[in-house]
Amino acid sequence: MNGSTLRTGLLIIVALAAIVLYSSVFIVQQTQYALVLRFGAVQSAISEPGLKFKMPLIDTVTYFEKRVLDLDLPVQTLLSADRQNLEVDAFTRYRIVDPLRFYQAVGNIALANQRLQSFTNSVMRNTLASASRDAIVRTERAGLMNRIQADVNRQAASLGIQMIDVRLTRVDLPAANSQAVYQRMRTEREREAADLRANGQQQAQTIRAKAEREATIIRAEANQRAEELRGQGDADRNRILAEAFGQDPEFFAFYRSMQAYEAGLKGTETRLVLSPDSDFFRYFNDPTGRGNGRTATPQPAPAPAQPAPAQ
Numbered sequence: 630m631n632g633s634t635l636r637t638g639l640l641i642i643v644a645l646a647a648i649v650l651y652s653s654v655f656i657v658q659q660t661q662y663a664l665v666l667r668f669g670a671v672q673s674a675i676s677e678p679g680l681k682f683k684m685p686l687i688d689t690v691t692y693f694e695k696r697v698l699d700l701d702l703p704v705q706t707l708l709s710a711d712r713q714n715l716e717v718d719a720f721t722r723y724r725i726v727d728p729l730r731f732y733q734a735v736g737n738i739a740l741a742n743q744r745l746q747s748f749t750n751s752v753m754r755n756t757l758a759s760a761s762r763d764a765i766v767r768t769e770r771a772g773l774m775n776r777i778q779a780d781v782n783r784q785a786a787s788l789g790i791q792m793i794d795v796r797l798t799r800v801d802l803p804a805a806n807s808q809a810v811y812q813r814m815r816t817e818r819e820r821e822a823a824d825l826r827a828n829g830q831q832q833a834q835t836i837r838a839k840a841e842r843e844a845t846i847i848r849a850e851a852n853q854r855a856e857e858l859r860g861q862g863d864a865d866r867n868r869i870l871a872e873a874f875g876q877d878p879e880f881f882a883f884y885r886s887m888q889a890y891e892a893g894l895k896g897t898e899t900r901l902v903l904s905p906d907s908d909f910f911r912y913f914n915d916p917t918g919r920g921n922g923r924t925a926t927p928q929p930a931p932a933p934a935q936p937a938p939a940q
Contacts, residue, residue: 652685662693662728674729693728693738697793700742700749706803707754713762718799721749721781727789734788741788745781749795752780766800773797 656679657663663675666689675681676695683690700721707715723745725731735741756777757765765773774795782792802810874881 649685653682655681655683655690657681657692660695662695662725664691664693664728664732665689666691671729671732676728691732693725693731695725697722697724698738700745702746702749704799705750705753707757709757709762709765710759711761714803715757715762715765716799716801716803717753717757717797719749719753719795719797721745721795722793723785723790724793725789726791730787730789732789741790744788745785745790748781748784749777752777752784756780765797770797770800 655663657675657677659678661678663681665672665675665681665683667684667687672683672688700723702719702721704716704718707717709715731741735744756773760769760773764770774797778792778795781795785792870881
């Protein structure tokens with residue numbers, strides 16, 4: 630009986646010792662901070678990982694993340710310096726650097742996110758209000774994000790938080806404004822295109838008129854040169870014919886008659902109404918051209934042709 634009671638007592642003592650030991654030991658991971666609290670008051674802040682001890686049944690342990698935390702901000706509408714409404718979507722990344730101050734200021738991650746969202750929205754509104762739309766969207770975006778991060782970091786220091794990054798993921802006009810801006814840009818581009826087409830047509834007409842004027846001048850000069858050459862050729866021909874007629878009038882008459890036969894008897898249905906003893910057929914009756922018993926009257930030599938006047 631006494632032995633059984635003794636064993637039971639020992640078991641109870643061992644169990645109580647195990648419970649006390651278990652409640653006095655806790656483990657801090659490498660990614661955690663730990664605060665030891667006694668009746669709500671902070672007894673110690675632990676940042677080194679390992680096996681730690683506390684007062685059993687009295688002290689409690691609260692853990693916080695050492696790793697970088699993300700906070701996505703809701704889309705908000707801001708007004709730029711040039712009075713343009715902009716929809717801004719942003720996110721922040723931060724880290725707890727002072728767990729004691731963090732616990733005293735906010736106590737948990739959810740409340741810290743609310744405070745950081747308020748800080749960031751206020752700083753973004755004030756910073757972007759001093760910049761134009763083009764600066765926010767294109768030219769000064771990186772500098773503005775750095776300014777926002779620095780201002781938020783100063784305010785977040787009171788919470789034991791360090792801001793790692795603040796990024797504007799999307800900056801755009803509201804849907805109604807976007808359509809109006811798109812229509813205005815389209816109208817401007819159409820006007821520029823119309824101006825370019827009008828200038829092009831004007832230049833084309835100028836070039837075309839100049840080309841036509843030059844072509845007219847070239848044709849006129851070519852026609853003038855052609856008339857001069859033609860006149861010179863006619864003069865040379867008449868001179869040669871006159872010289873040939875003077876050297877042998879009979880051969881010249883015979884040659885001209887052959888040319889007349891060739892020109893007058895072309896085709897298969899040539900009809901001529903002439904007298905049989907006409908001079909036109911004198912070489913048919915007599916190769917010497919003295920047919921019908923008549924003596925061919927020598928023709929006087931034509932006077933030399935004068936050169937045609939230059940055109």
